[in-house]
Amino acid sequence: MGAHNITRVSEFHLLSFSEDPDLQPILFGLFLCMYMVTVLGNLLILLVVSSDFHLHTSMYIFLSNLSFIDISLTSSIVPKLIVGILNHIRVISYVGCLTQMSFFILFACMDHMLLTVMAYDRFVAICHPLHYATIMNPRLCVLLVLFSVFVGLLESQLHILIVLQLTCFKDVKIANFFCFPSQLLNLSCYDRLIITIVQYIFGTIFGFIPMSGIVFSYSKIISSLLKTPSSGGRYKAFSTCGSRLSVVCLFYGTAFGTYLGSAMSYSPRKLEVASLMFTVVTPLLNPFIYSLRDRDILSSLKRLHHWRV
Numbered sequence: 001m002g003a004h005n006i007t008r009v010s011e012f013h014l015l016s017f018s019e020d021p022d023l024q025p026i027l028f029g030l031f032l033c034m035y036m037v038t039v040l041g042n043l044l045i046l047l048v049v050s051s052d053f054h055l056h057t058s059m060y061i062f063l064s065n066l067s068f069i070d071i072s073l074t075s076s077i078v079p080k081l082i083v084g085i086l087n088h089i090r091v092i093s094y095v096g097c098l099t100q101m102s103f104f105i106l107f108a109c110m111d112h113m114l115l116t117v118m119a120y121d122r123f124v125a126i127c128h129p130l131h132y133a134t135i136m137n138p139r140l141c142v143l144l145v146l147f148s149v150f151v152g153l154l155e156s157q158l159h160i161l162i163v164l165q166l167t168c169f170k171d172v173k174i175a176n177f178f179c180f181p182s183q184l185l186n187l188s189c190y191d192r193l194i195i196t197i198v199q200y201i202f203g204t205i206f207g208f209i210p211m212s213g214i215v216f217s218y219s220k221i222i223s224s225l226l227k228t229p230s231s232g233g234r235y236k237a238f239s240t241c242g243s244r245l246s247v248v249c250l251f252y253g254t255a256f257g258t259y260l261g262s263a264m265s266y267s268p269r270k271l272e273v274a275s276l277m278f279t280v281v282t283p284l285l286n287p288f289i290y291s292l293r294d295r296d297i298l299s300s301l302k303r304l305h306h307w308r309v
Contacts, residue, residue, distance in 0.1 A: 009094050010093065011092060011093050012094065012097050012173070012184075013174065014090045014091070014176065014177055015175050015177055015268055015272060016084075016085075016177070017272070024085055028086055031078060031082050034078075035074060035075075038070065038074050038284045038287075039071055041287030042287055045063060045287055046067050048297060049061070049300075050064065052303065054300070055296060058121055058140075058141045059118075059121055059125070060296075060297075061141055061145075062114060062141070062145070063290055066111070066118065066286060067286070069107050070111065070282075070283035071283070073108060073279065074279060077104060077177075077178045077279050077280075080100065084177075098160060098179070100178060101160070101179040101180075101181050101184065102157075102159075104178065104179070104180075104181075104279075105152070105155055105159050105181060106152045106155075106156040107152065108255065108278075108279075109155045109206055110149060110151070112210050112211075112252065113148035114145070115251065117144045117148060119213065119214040119217035120213065121136055122244075123218075123221055126221050126224050127221065151206070155206045159181050166185075168189035168190075170188070171187050175271060176268070176271060176275055177276075178279070180259075180271075182199050185198070185199065199259065203256065203259055207252070207255070218241065221241055225241070244289060247282055247285055247286065247289050250277060250278070250282055251277075251278045254275070254278040255274075255278045
């Protein structure tokens with residue numbers, strides 16, 4: 001089918017992790033466990049933050065929203081992947097592909113926008129502690145969350161509008177385990193240069209600009225921490241910021257690598273592994289990085305456990 005242009009597409013074929021029948025039960029169990037841990041871990045954060053009024057501050061409001069988005073992001077992809085492994089089906093309908101792509105872009109964009117907002121929140125808390133309560137007031141927090149939703153909806157709808165204009169495809173085989181937008185665009189019969197330019201424009205506006213905000217915030221945070229006289233406090237702050245920054249780099253690095261790498265025809269297997277990092281691994285790590293190392297969250301968990309008992 002790849003040798004001829006296809007004007008009417010009813011379904012797409014997704015890339016599998018392995019064709020080895022002996023590996024299918026292992027992959028099924030692995031992805032199912034990762035998905036359950038991700039959902040339960042992020043649900044626990046939502047429960048703790050919502051049940052403890054001490055945590056009703058900007059930092060934990062952003063964290064609870066991040067948990068909800070992580071659940072939604074991984075749920076837009078992993079259940080379909082698990083069912084496909086179980087039933088040995090690698091096919092997704094045209095409408096299903098557009099729907100999955102729409103939700104994926106929405107939650108992925110909201111995710112990196114919220115990571116930018118959280119970096120700014122920590123920048124204000126560490127670099128301007130006396131003005132933190134004034135700057136990060138409840139009204140601004142709500143506006144920042146709503147802005148993240150707006151940007152996510154904007155990017156999602158722009159991608160969908162572009163894909164809906166595609167009436168001709170070179171192939172129906174998507175080189176990934178889900179309907180990744182840039183790889184879907186690469187299947188179109190349109191001029192490759194135009195498609196590449198569109199991808200780089202989207203990557204710059206919706207990826208590079210938020211990432212620049214994160215880099216700026218953490219560079220200011222690190223500069224401020226270096227001036228801290230207490231070596232113990234400096235080490236603790238560096239440890240916390242370092243772990244958070246590492247997850248942010250993992251998310252952005254693999255997301256950018258997959259999106260722009262598709263435009264440069266990188267190996268499908270490498271793109272598949274990179275996609276796995278920011279769609280499955282980072283949502284899995286976020287509850288551990290952002291919560292289990294946080295004393296307030298741990299204290300709330302203990303109070304919640306004693307109250308339940």
